Amino acid sequence: MVYRRRAGGIQTIDSTQALFLPIGASVSLLVMFFFFDSVQVVFTICTAALAMGLCVAMIAFVRLPSLKVSCLLLSGLLIYDVFWVFFSAYIFNSNVMVKVATQPADNPLDVLSRKLHLGPNVGRDVPRLSLPGKLVFPSSTGSHFSMLGIGDIVMPGLLLCFVLRYDNYKKQANGDSCGASGPANISGRMQKVSYFHCTLIGYFVGLLTATVASRIHRAAQPALLYLVPFTLLPLLTMAYLKGDLRRMWSEPFHSKSSSSRFLEV
Numbered sequence: 001m002v003y004r005r006r007a008g009g010i011q012t013i014d015s016t017q018a019l020f021l022p023i024g025a026s027v028s029l030l031v032m033f034f035f036f037d038s039v040q041v042v043f044t045i046c047t048a049a050l051a052m053g054l055c056v057a058m059i060a061f062v063r064l065p066s067l068k069v070s071c072l073l074l075s076g077l078l079i080y081d082v083f084w085v086f087f088s089a090y091i092f093n094s095n096v097m098v099k100v101a102t103q104p105a106d107n108p109l110d111v112l113s114r115k116l117h118l119g120p121n122v123g124r125d126v127p128r129l130s131l132p133g134k135l136v137f138p139s140s141t142g143s144h145f146s147m148l149g150i151g152d153i154v155m156p157g158l159l160l161c162f163v164l165r166y167d168n169y170k171k172q173a174n175g176d177s178c179g180a181s182g183p184a185n186i187s188g189r190m191q192k193v194s195y196f197h198c199t200l201i202g203y204f205v206g207l208l209t210a211t212v213a214s215r216i217h218r219a220a221q222p223a224l225l226y227l228v229p230f231t232l233l234p235l236l237t238m239a240y241l242k243g244d245l246r247r248m249w250s251e252p253f254h255s256k257s258s259s260s261r262f263l264e265v
Helices: 015-035 039-061 067-092 096-102 108-116 151-176 188-192 195-217 224-242 245-249
Strands: 134-138 145-149
Touching: 039 134, 039 151, 067 096, 067 151, 067 224, 067 245, 145 151, 151 195, 151 224, 195 224, 224 245
Parallel strands: none
Antiparallel strands: 134 145
């Protein structure tokens, strides 16, 4: 939705947008009512939409200031992910990450009916809830589901946002310096490849590798074990070859005029 910004910095919506919101909500509600006869299906769709909204909001309002912070953050989360998936069972006799991700929560309607003693028939058929901390994808056979945590989307997304900002920063800097080129030993084709596209391709390759590994081992896999190397290693290699690694490592475009509504990690 597009907001209008007044002089005072307050964001407002016009009358057309204000009318469209309840109409759009009514249409979506009727679609779910007529085409989805299962409450669980509707809830799954709503939680998936909520999870995607959380991912978009996190990436939109949090910025990584440098490649050093990005490497520290992703490396620490890689160790965290690997430990709780592979080694937590040796300490707690259970895979903590998988148990937390797959454990459903009680439906508030069922809890309320038990607390108020409304009778056994009230809230009996309501489904248990799955918290919106993940995206669930059905398999081709429909026999099982694959899960992707919000962190597996947001953390590489923050890195993608950082390199996209650096690509724009470098393009503006080269324009101001009348098209200054990179190191002489780098081909023109390499110079045309942006850091964003390199990292984005690495993310998709890492996600594909994690999916294949999960199918082969028939067990939960820490997605960051594959996403972090496939995104960071090509990025670091390309930055070194282009001569940008030192500049990207320590706050390359820290600006005093940056908006305070963005949170730097």
